[in-house]
Amino acid sequence: GAVVSQHPSWVICKSGTSVKIECRSLDFQATTMFWYRQFPKQSLMLMATSNEGSKATYEQGVEKDKFLINHASLTLSTLTVTSAHPEDSSFYICSALDRFHYNEQFFGPGTRLTVL
Amino acid sequence: DQQVKQNSPSLSVQEGRISILNCDYTNSMFDYFLWYKKYPAEGPTFLISISSIKDKNEDGRFTVFLNKSAKHLSLHIVPSQPGDSAVYFCAALSGTYKYIFGTGTRLKVLA
Numbered sequence: 001g002a003v004v005s006q007h008p009s010w011v012i013c014k015s016g017t018s019v020k021i022e023c024r025s026l027d028f029q030a031t032t033m034f035w036y037r038q039f040p041k042q043s044l045m046l047m048a049t050s051n052e053g054s055k056a057t058y059e060q061g062v063e064k065d066k067f068l069i070n071h072a073s074l075t076l077s078t079l080t081v082t083s084a085h086p087e088d089s090s091f092y093i094c095s096a097l098d099r100f101h102y103n104e105q106f107f108g109p110g111t112r113l114t115v116l
Numbered sequence: 117d118q119q120v121k122q123n124s125p126s127l128s129v130q131e132g133r134i135s136i137l138n139c140d141y142t143n144s145m146f147d148y149f150l151w152y153k154k155y156p157a158e159g160p161t162f163l164i165s166i167s168s169i170k171d172k173n174e175d176g177r178f179t180v181f182l183n184k185s186a187k188h189l190s191l192h193i194v195p196s197q198p199g200d201s202a203v204y205f206c207a208a209l210s211g212t213y214k215y216i217f218g219t220g221t222r223l224k225v226l227a
Contacts, residue, residue: 004159032213041125043219044160044205093159097213104150105215107159 002028004096006108013084014116021079021111023094029074030096034105035067038091050077084115119143120208122218130226135193137221139206142187146216148209151180151191153202154220160205164191196225 003026013019023033031052036044048069049057056069066088068080077096081088091112095105121140129135139149147168152160166173166180166189173180179192193200203222207215 006159034215041220044217046214046216049214091157095159104162104165105213107152107161109159110157112157 002026002096002098002106004030004094004106004108006092006094006111008111009109010112010114012114012116015085016083018080018082019084019113021081021092021094021113023077023079023096023108025075025096025098025106028096028098028100028106030077031074031099032097033071033077034095034097035069035077035079036093036095038093038110044093047079081113084113086115089113089115118219119146119210120206120216120218122204122206122221124221125219126222126224128224128226129196131198132195135191135196135200135223135225137191137193137204137206137223139189139191139218140187141189141208141216143208143210144184144187146208146210149180149182149189150207150209150215151178152205152207152217153200154205155202163204193223196223198225198227201225 005024007022033050035047047062050071052071058064071077093110095107150165151163154160164178182189203220205220206218
């Protein structure tokens with residue numbers, strides 16, 4: 001099956017610093033990738049939709065200046081949490097849409113961000 | 117407003133018995149549904165899906181039932197195995213590719 005990787009899997013940073021998370025589709029091309037956030041014991045909340053070569057579409061309530069998304073190629077999307085604060089601590093998961101299986105998203109393993 | 121709801125946060129089932137996980141939705145425009153399984157600190161993995169033109173889809177031990185009039189779907193796992201212990205999310209496809217996830221049900225299969 002299609003494989004999506006995320007890097008890093010776990011990151012701890014100081015408040016005020018920026019953190020970049022990478023999402024890669026390893027064996028397929030993904031014109032569209034998604035970024036989710038999950039708080040403990042809660043659902044996955046879609047943050048933004050990332051389309052290759054164009055600006056990301058953010059969900060209501062998500063600050064686009066805080067969560068910068070870049071989808072520079074068909075296999076890579078990055079999420080940068082700028083000026084991170086403790087309330088940004090969460091589990092961030094990306095998914096990728098296989099253009100030939102448009103109904104199914106393939107998820108990465110997630111990145112746990114802890115902001116001190 | 118939660119458009120996809122899983123009202124049971126947790127479920128315990130004896131090994132070998134049937135597990136039934138439920139999901140309700142509010143938007144009648146949803147026409148494709150999926151179930152995902154998730155272990156702690158991992159991304160969700162796809163289990164099974166169903167289109168609104170069907171009322172049942174089966175794959176091995178997993179069967180999904182869809183009742184459009186009630187806006188309800190369920191996932192049946194039989195027989196349940198300890199390795200099935202995980203959090204299960206249902207999701208509805210909104211538009212072309214956007215998923216709306218439920219809140220999840222934690223299944224524990226007791227050996």
